Amino acid sequence: MTRTSSRVRSSVAEIEIGRYLPLYNRLSDEQQYAYKLLLPGLLMMLLIHFIPIVWGVLISVLGVDSGYVSQWYEAPFVWLENYRFVLDPRTVVGERFWYSLRQTIIFSVGTLLLTYVLGLTAALLLNQRFKGRFAARTLLLLPWVAPSVVTLLIWRMMFQQQSGIINSLLLSLGVISEPIYWLIGDNTIWTLVLVHSWTQFPLVMIMLYAGLQSIPEQLYEAASIDGAGRWEQFRYITFPQLKPVSAVVVLLMMLWTMINFTSPYILLGAQPPQSGQVSILYIYNFAFSNYQFGRGAAMSVVLFAIAMAMAMLYYKYLFDQDFTEGDR
Amino acid sequence: MIPDEFRLTESGRETLFNLLSKGVLGCLLLYALFPIYWMILSSFRTRAEITAAEPSILPFTLDEAADVIRDPSVLLTLLEYENYLTMWDRFPVFDYFVNSLVIASVTTVFALAVGCLGGYAFSRYRFPGKIGVGGALLGTQMIPGILILLPMFLLFVWIQETLAIPLIDTYHGIIFVYTTFTVPVAIWMLRGFFDSIPNAIEEAARVDGCSRFQALVRVVLPMAAPGIAATGMFVFLTAFNEVLFASVLARGDVTPFAIGIQSFETQTTAYWGEMMAASTVATAPILILFILFQKPIVEGLTEGSVKQ
Incomplete structure (x- = not known):
């Protein structure tokens, strides 16, 4: 790096971070440059991700309720009282929160299973050579590309008990004899799984499809010489070779479903039934209906801890696989 | 296993398998596309047609079918365009669209600017803490939004109240929040696109007298344009679809489409026709853009997760 080139550096490179962070001076010129490029992104993440999270944890041990919304810092310190309250199954709130966690698990495991089956089927079909394969792939991706607020409202309309097309179709096909309540009552969670899976299966499909494409052709050639049929090829080559991608799919789908707010919020409308209140929706309604931010924050931290425990698995997997390889 | 006499010949099995997979593919396509078809169809229907006990799943009834087959242009006269006209007066749809466009496009511009710098740093440089920063970027995608929303509110x-800077129900407040949420994904996606551009390109530019930053802006960014467009579309869609933060921080004059559209269903009445008309208007450009630019979008999304 010559001194002359530093004169024409643009303003991005002129920020003197070293003045504030002594450690920074010990980095090489290239490393400093990399950090300068990353600086805006890191600052924003610090402001909106990390500070609020720390703050959220702080609030979860304060008695912030409707009286302290604008003076949260004057709220009394209550130790772990908020956690005890929301996790105590004898209180109404605690009981409902546990129930919402259970519904969250049904939601994420159910979605994972359904999207995986649909996604794998679609990916396998697309992996064959046929006319119109590209068009089919494009069309199958549309549920995921169309804005989810819109598609969720379409499903909400289709699932109406009186006027919805789904009940009307099922009735005329003789599958059911009475119109079903899809959006209220105890089975709402399954409707949620169905609809959310529809919005997410294209993502699973495209990830598995990319995985399928990277399986070496020679494996299949060798297998067919050995007389392996379609099923054997799937069982002993395709499925095991997809394992790394599948692991990512499993963790991402479970995690993202667990923290998904849009699907239950839009699909279930203004008065969501208890059965459809997955944790994040329950916390939202609880916190904003009576401004119990301290307790709401405590529940959020619990949800976060569960999600993080799963994310750990995901990272462990990524690091073991190929994350460090990306270093260049 | 199946007894031998029931086994099909090789070519028979092949045909059966092909038929079967075509059938399954057909079912999947039907499943994937029916709701979108239903949205468009419902947007051209009157309230009475939508709430009918046995709605026709085709744009015409059985009685009208003969006419339509004889002359397909009859179909156009069977559609009702009412909803596309009344929705603007009945609901402030236009404002919702404008708000969403402003919020999502400004977010996209900011997120791309910040994301290009970060993604480039990730793609080209080795620095201490890279794995940590990378992990933190991905980690932001695992945080339940509600954990951030409560303290942020x-x-x-x-x-x-203390600094007299309005943030709730303002464009800049929600845009700042969205930009931050989308920057990690933008960095991650763009890093993949930059990876696919050979290093030699910048080295050549440097030899020709470009500074590092000039090499990035004048040489690398234009080459990464398809990837940047794909990332931009992803960011735009994320901002367009977001409801958790918008439902608390963007009400009143800045209500975006994602929140406003829900008001079409009131306690007493649901204006499905108008809702679907507005939805069609919102969805059509997005689907068309996707169909045109899908290749880099699909590549960019699978890049991070399926790298072998």
């Missing part, structure tokens, strides 16, 4: 209220 208190923070915004506090800033508004």
Whole structure:
């Protein structure tokens, strides 16, 4: 790096971070440059991700309720009282929160299973050579590309008990004899799984499809010489070779479903039934209906801890696989 | 296993398998596309047609079918265009669209600017803490939004009251929040696109007298344009679809489409026809853009997760 080139550096490179962070001076010129490029992104993440999270944890041990919304810092310190309250199954709130966690698990495991089956089927079909394969792939991706607020409202309309097309179709096909309540009552969670899976299966499909494409052709050639049929090829080559991608799919789908707010919020409308209140929706309604931010924050931290425990698995997997390889 | 006499010949099995997979593919396509078809169809229907006990799943009834087959242009006269006209007066749809466009496009511009710098740093440089920063970027995608929303709401209220800077129900407040949420994904996606551009390109530019930053802006960014467009579309869609933060921080005059559209269903009446008309208007450009630019979008999304 010559001194002359530093004169024409643009303003991005002129920020003197070293003045504030002594450690920074010990980095090489290239490393400093990399950090300068990353600086805006890191600052924003610090402001909106990390500070609020720390703050959220702080609030979860304060008695912030409707009286302290604008003076949260004057709220009394209550130790772990908020956690005890929301996790105590004898209180109404605690009981409902546990129930919402259970519904969250049904939601994420159910979605994972359904999207995986649909996604794998679609990916396998697309992996064959046929006319119109590209068009089919494009069309199958549309549920995921169309804005989810819109598609969720379409499903909400289709699932109406009186006027919805789904009940009307099922009735005329003789599958059911009475119109079903899809959006209220105890089975709402399954409707949620169905609809959310529809919005997410294209993502699973495209990830598995990319995985399928990277399986070496020679494996299949060798297998067919050995007389392996379609099923054997799937069982002993395709499925095991997809394992790394599948692991990512499993963790991402479970995690993202667990923290998904849009699907239950839009699909279930203004008065969501208890059965459809997955944790994040329950916390939202609880916190904003009576401004119990301290307790709401405590529940959020619990949800976060569960999600993080799963994310750990995901990272462990990524690091073991190929994350460090990306270093260049 | 199946007894031998029931086994099909090789070519028979092949045909059966092909038929079967075509059938399954057909079912999947039907499943994937029916709701979108239903949205468009419902947007051209009157309230009475939508709430009918046995709605026709085709744009015409059985009685009208003969006419339509004889002359397909009859179909156009069977559609009702009412909803596309009444929705603007009945609901402030136009404002919702404008708000969403402003919020999502400004977010996209900011997120791309910040994301290009970060993604480039990730793609080209080795620096201490790279794995940590990378992990933190991915980690932001695992945080339940509600954990951030509650403290942020208190923070915004506090800033508004003590510093007199309005943040709730303003464009800049929600845009700042969205930009931050989309930057990690933008960095991650763009890093993949930059990876696919050979290093030699910048080295050549450097030899020709470009500074590092000039090499990035004048040489690398234009080459990464398809990837940047794909990332931009992803960011735009994320901002367009977001409801958790918008439902608390963007009400009143800045209500975006994602929140406003829900008001078409009131306690007593649901204006499905108008809702679907507005939805069709919102969805059509997005689907068309996707169909045109899908290749880099699909590549960019699978890049991070399926790298072998």
